[in-house]
Amino acid sequence: MTALQRLLGIDLPIIQAPMAGVQVSALAVAVSNAGGLGSLPCAMLTADVMQRELAAIRAQTDKPFNVNFFCHVPPTPSEERQARWHEALAPYFTEFGIDPATIASGPGRMPFTAAAADLLAEFKPPIVSFHFGLPSAELMIRLRSWGAKIIASATTVTEARWLEAHGVDAVIAQGNEAGGHRGNFLSSDLTTQVGIADAKGVQAALSLGATAAQIGTAFLLCPEATTSALHREALKSEAATHTALTNVFTGRPARGIVNRIMRELGPISAATPEFPLATAAIGPLRAAAATCGGRKAWKQRLFAAMVRSEFHWMQRDRRSSADA
Numbered sequence: 001m002t003a004l005q006r007l008l009g010i011d012l013p014i015i016q017a018p019m020a021g022v023q024v025s026a027l028a029v030a031v032s033n034a035g036g037l038g039s040l041p042c043a044m045l046t047a048d049v050m051q052r053e054l055a056a057i058r059a060q061t062d063k064p065f066n067v068n069f070f071c072h073v074p075p076t077p078s079e080e081r082q083a084r085w086h087e088a089l090a091p092y093f094t095e096f097g098i099d100p101a102t103i104a105s106g107p108g109r110m111p112f113t114a115a116a117a118d119l120l121a122e123f124k125p126p127i128v129s130f131h132f133g134l135p136s137a138e139l140m141i142r143l144r145s146w147g148a149k150i151i152a153s154a155t156t157v158t159e160a161r162w163l164e165a166h167g168v169d170a171v172i173a174q175g176n177e178a179g180g181h182r183g184n185f186l187s188s189d190l191t192t193q194v195g196i197a198d199a200k201g202v203q204a205a206l207s208l209g210a211t212a213a214q215i216g217t218a219f220l221l222c223p224e225a226t227t228s229a230l231h232r233e234a235l236k237s238e239a240a241t242h243t244a245l246t247n248v249f250t251g252r253p254a255r256g257i258v259n260r261i262m263r264e265l266g267p268i269s270a271a272t273p274e275f276p277l278a279t280a281a282i283g284p285l286r287a288a289a290a291t292c293g294g295r296k297a298w299k300q301r302l303f304a305a306m307v308r309s310e311f312h313w314m315q316r317d318r319r320s321s322a323d324a
């Protein structure tokens, strides 16, 4: 048993990475009940949903679980940058019949707040993790008041040391190959100096001195994840072997499967507003693509079924003419 397993009270040295937008409590419960550390990502949840999901976890497991938050500084919206972003996306809005006037302008992703800490106090999660730095010392003291262990992501040695100096119980070393947002917070330098190799590297990471591995992408195809059908298709296809760091989805570099908008506008675009303000305009395009992609996949399946049934009839015809 590693030191981190003892600290977190888990049987397996595996942390299921919190993944905002593709999972809620079901995946966290399944992983915690299996002996790893299940995580609930809260960056995209309203207070009501967070309450419901925390209650669902408490009702379905008595094992340790982790609740995760972002710690970014919310940007001041800039009309000029918003206009530049909408201009860059204009051809896509036209292609998918989206009226830019209908696009909401909210941030879509929230940092940890005192209100969230109040809500957590009701559920006393044993572990709380952070991405993009740490909250104020005052909020950290609140979390510690019920004995929560605090862990956070680092992408460089400087960030790892900073987290240690600010009293975290463990540092999550995010490698360059990690899916999702880079957790950098002390600089925008994307060079990685710490990190485990990849999912296959869990064993290697442990033998190199890590005390557990946090794995995200490998959980995206689990039935408990809320990953969309189109995203699942992409993850199972050859396309999944081509990933890049892109800011076009949120305004911050995140690793994703290379797709059309990444190829055409990025992968890194100067036109995006600050994180997370790029997400609002991407939302309707994501929804439209899921519908079109879903329809295309449905047509392909129908075509394949027709070919199969045609083949079946041809076989029958051939058999019956042979019998005759």
Ligand SMILES: Cc1cc2nc3c(=O)[nH]c(=O)nc-3n(C[C@H](O)[C@H](O)[C@H](O)COP(=O)(O)O)c2cc1C
Pocket (backbone or CB within 6 Å): 017, 018, 019, 020, 022, 041, 042, 043, 068, 069, 130, 131, 153, 174, 177, 178, 179, 180, 181, 198, 199, 214, 215, 216, 217, 218
């Ligand atoms: C779809 C997706 C969403 C993510 N969302 C979050 C999040 O909300 N909070 C967080 O701390 N990390 C998030 N991450 C990053 C993970 O914590 C972790 O660094 C990464 O998944 C590990 O690499 P792997 O996906 O190759 O296993 C996300 C990763 C993915 C793939």
